Structures are given as C-alpha cells and as structure tokens.
Amino acid sequence: MSHELDRLRAQMDEVNLKLLELLSHRAHLAQSIGQVKKKQGIHRFDPERERDMLERITKSNPGPFDNDTIRHLFKQIFKASLDLQQKNHKKALLV
C-alpha cells in the first residue's frame, strides 16, 4: 500500500511539472498579448475577455473540481499574468 502511495505521488510530481510548464508558457503568451495591446493602445485588463475565457473553461470542466473552484484557480492565474505584464511595463518605463 505504501508502494501505491509512492506511485501516485510520483505521478503527481510529474503532473506538477507539466502544470509549471504550461503556466510558464501561458505567462509568455500573456506577455506577448500585453505587448501587442500596448502598441495598439488597448488597456491590458479586459474583464470581458476574462469572463469569456472563464465561460469557455467552465463549459469544458470535466470535474472533479466544481466550477467555482475552477473559476477561483483561473482568476488567480489571470491575476498573476496581469501583475507580470504590469511589472514588465514598469521595467520598460524605467529604461
């Protein structure tokens, strides 16, 4: 049984690293979107686009997390991405 726990934990470690990879890839995409928006003079924070993304995501939610939990987790990811874009913008201003 302890072997079973080790096996599951090894799988979880793998999933954690895949999540990290995807989150990092998403953060790069968010940076690119921020740059395009800056050139176009569009505001970085777009609540309508966030709502749209959350709707697409929750529509595809297979469980076991309920939609409220999925919404909460993605909102944290959106916020982290926005903070990153703002940090980059501040850095650009300081150059």
Added chain:
Amino acid sequence: MSHELDRLRAQMDEVNLKLLELLSHRAHLAQSIGQVKKKQGIHRFDPERERDMLERITKSNPGPFDNDTIRHLFKQIFKASLDLQQKNHKKALLV
C-alpha cells in the same frame, strides 16, 4: 496587428483547456491519494510533502513567473485538492 492579437488569444484558449485538463487529472490523483491515506489511517494534510513538492517545482521554474508567484498558485491548487478530499470524506460519512 489585431490578427496577431486573435492568434495569441486562440493559443491562450488552447493553453487554458490544457491547464483545465491537467488540473482535473491532478484532482483525480489527489482523490486517489486521499483514499490510500484513509485506508492507512494517515492524515490527509501533509505540510512536509507540500514543502517538498513546492521545492521541486520552484527548482524547475523556468520563469517568467517568479518563485513567489509559482508558490502562491500551487498553494491554491493544493488547497483546492485538499478541500475536494475533505468533501469526499464527508460524503462517505453521510452514506
């Protein structure tokens, strides 16, 4: 340029769905781990294991998110998984 934004957004929508898939897979793993622990009479919350996971994750962090942000995001994921295990446990008690 607007075409560029559409292209990046389509990529982000894809990444969102892949993240949802991985988060859901991770949640199933967490449920299985919870069941094994229950059988073994081990407490579900294991701060040492969480610290260990966070260390592995931040060691592999390629950026652009800094380690504090990655730690914050994964702590939210850990918490959601633990809540899910506790919900399942309560359900089992009610049967």
